Amino acid sequence: MGPCRLAGPPAKGVCGASHELITAKNLLRTLAAGAAAHCGQAARLGEYLGKKLPAAYLARKAPAYLYRAWRSAGLLPAPGPSSCFREISEAMHASAMGVNSDWGDLVKWCLKMAILDGYYGLHAATALEDGKFGKPEAREGALNLACLSARKVNIAVHGHEPAMVEAIAGEARRHAGVNLVGVCCTGATFLSAHGIPLAAHFTLQEEVIASGLVEALVVDSQCILPSLSDLCECYHTRLITTNPLARMPGAVHLPITDARSARRAAKRAIELALRNRSARKPGYEAAFGENRQPPARVVIGSSEENVDVPGIAAKLRRGGLKGVIAVVGCVNPRSEAAGWVDAFTELSRDYLILTTGCMAFELGSHGLLDGKRALHLGSCVNNARIADIFGRLAELCGRRISSMPLLVSCPMPITEKSAAIGFYFAALGCAAHFGGPFPVAPGTATAGALGALLKNECGGELLLEADPRVFREKVAKTLLPAFWGRERARRGCGRAGTGP
Numbered sequence: 001m002g003p004c005r006l007a008g009p010p011a012k013g014v015c016g017a018s019h020e021l022i023t024a025k026n027l028l029r030t031l032a033a034g035a036a037a038h039c040g041q042a043a044r045l046g047e048y049l050g051k052k053l054p055a056a057y058l059a060r061k062a063p064a065y066l067y068r069a070w071r072s073a074g075l076l077p078a079p080g081p082s083s084c085f086r087e088i089s090e091a092m093h094a095s096a097m098g099v100n101s102d103w104g105d106l107v108k109w110c111l112k113m114a115i116l117d118g119y120y121g122l123h124a125a126t127a128l129e130d131g132k133f134g135k136p137e138a139r140e141g142a143l144n145l146a147c148l149s150a151r152k153v154n155i156a157v158h159g160h161e162p163a164m165v166e167a168i169a170g171e172a173r174r175h176a177g178v179n180l181v182g183v184c185c186t187g188a189t190f191l192s193a194h195g196i197p198l199a200a201h202f203t204l205q206e207e208v209i210a211s212g213l214v215e216a217l218v219v220d221s222q223c224i225l226p227s228l229s230d231l232c233e234c235y236h237t238r239l240i241t242t243n244p245l246a247r248m249p250g251a252v253h254l255p256i257t258d259a260r261s262a263r264r265a266a267k268r269a270i271e272l273a274l275r276n277r278s279a280r281k282p283g284y285e286a287a288f289g290e291n292r293q294p295p296a297r298v299v300i301g302s303s304e305e306n307v308d309v310p311g312i313a314a315k316l317r318r319g320g321l322k323g324v325i326a327v328v329g330c331v332n333p334r335s336e337a338a339g340w341v342d343a344f345t346e347l348s349r350d351y352l353i354l355t356t357g358c359m360a361f362e363l364g365s366h367g368l369l370d371g372k373r374a375l376h377l378g379s380c381v382n383n384a385r386i387a388d389i390f391g392r393l394a395e396l397c398g399r400r401i402s403s404m405p406l407l408v409s410c411p412m413p414i415t416e417k418s419a420a421i422g423f424y425f426a427a428l429g430c431a432a433h434f435g436g437p438f439p440v441a442p443g444t445a446t447a448g449a450l451g452a453l454l455k456n457e458c459g460g461e462l463l464l465e466a467d468p469r470v471f472r473e474k475v476a477k478t479l480l481p482a483f484w485g486r487e488r489a490r491r492g493c494g495r496a497g498t499g500p
């Protein structure tokens with residue numbers, strides 16, 4: 001027996017597990033892993049800063065009508081930020097072999113994980129980050145591999161934890177010959193907080209090393225390819241790990257637990273990089289010089305504070321804007337990114353795009369992050385900023401989130417974290433789109449049950465569509481305009497009939 005395989009309905013496993021049970025368990029484990037990563041990130045930052053969130057954090061932060069709806073549907077996690085780890089552990093227990101075999105109940109657990117991820121992961125990490133480092137400011141920045149420098153000592157910083165970013169950025173200011181670049185979400189944080197260039201997203205992280213120009217790669221946790229260990233051995237790059245949970249073979253380990261150890265690690269990482277400069281092979285510099293294209297210029301650093309939310313609400317009411325689309329999550333090498341970029345470029349004529357994570361990099365490298373059509377809101381935990389903007393837009397329009405033309409699209413998901421983010425927005429009442437590979441297969445009973453639960457209890461919906469052209473047509477012709485029509489039909493709720 002085992003591991004569980006999906007033979008397709010109506011077949012059952014030898015243990016009697018149905019297709020629905022196996023898919024619900026797998027989805028729950030995916031969402032629990034995503035929530036564990038975001039909540040772990042927030043908890044680690046809280047420990048680093050010596051800060052705790054209030055026990056009633058979720059109750060205070062969530063829209064009151066949703067909080068009541070989630071509570072009556074049994075979707076609310078236990079109160080208190082520290083309870084999230086118990087809930088995640090219970091979700092793993094419930095989905096272990098031979099524990100909970102009521103797949104309808106496991107589907108509820110899935111939404112509980114998504115809600116917990118939103119508040120004790122995304123919102124908590126963003127609030128702690130902002131409390132310590134301040135809100136980002138809108139500014140111009142540069143992005144892609146051209147941000148590396150053939151003349152300077154290059155240090156790439158990769159991962160998700162702002163403590164490490166902050167320490168290295170502070171220390172690097174003392175060394176004029178050091179060029180710092182960011183990778184993945186750390187890169188997004190770097191870019192918005194310090195204007196330091198973003199060299200690569202997840203899919204391009206190996207290219208950073210393969211440039212042959214990087215003296216040190218400093219990583220913390222999440223989305224760091226295990227292949228980087230081997231790759232650093234093939235080039236001269238020193239690999240440095242800083243999170244005790246995320247060790248890598250062949251790396252120098254400089255654990256960061258507090259401000260002191262962060263400063264120490266930053267200093268040592270820079271020393272190692274400076275010393276390693278002589279090991280760089282000159283051929284790479286010449287190749288870089290010949291092939292280098294100018295970096296993409298982007299506008300970054302948008303936040304719930306500096307985005308003109310009342311102005312957007314007014315445009316939505318007047319019909320000058322058809323809706324707002326949040327483009328979030330990963331860029332998957334299995335998918336054709338160009339098709340998605342085309343779809344969002346087309347949609348940006350009628351819809352405002354808010355974007356984070358690796359998708360923000362992808363849109364930026366195609367010229368969309370001009371501060372008008374698409375706004376960069378930061379790293380993946382900073383999707384909390386988008387949730388805040390959505391909530392505020394709904395308030396200003398006198399509606400619920402579910403009756404606003406708001407969509408979240410995660411077109412090329414890879415990680416468990418991106419699945420958790422999408423489902424959190426669905427639990428808020430948004431339409432949540434996933435492209436392939438889907439976290440749950442379309443047309444299955446499990447997807448149907450999730451869709452029904454979302455619709456009935458939260459007002460949200462799930463859109464599973466892997467073809468960018470079909471997606472674009474669905475959004476433009478039916479999905480978001482339908483919000484206004486539905487609202488008109490409902491009458492009496494908010495300002496019915498004011499949409500386009």
Ligand code: BF8
Binds near residue numbers: 185223331
């Ligand atoms: O958290 S978008 S590949 S980098 S999971 Fe990872 Fe996906 Fe990129 Fe940041 Ni987010």
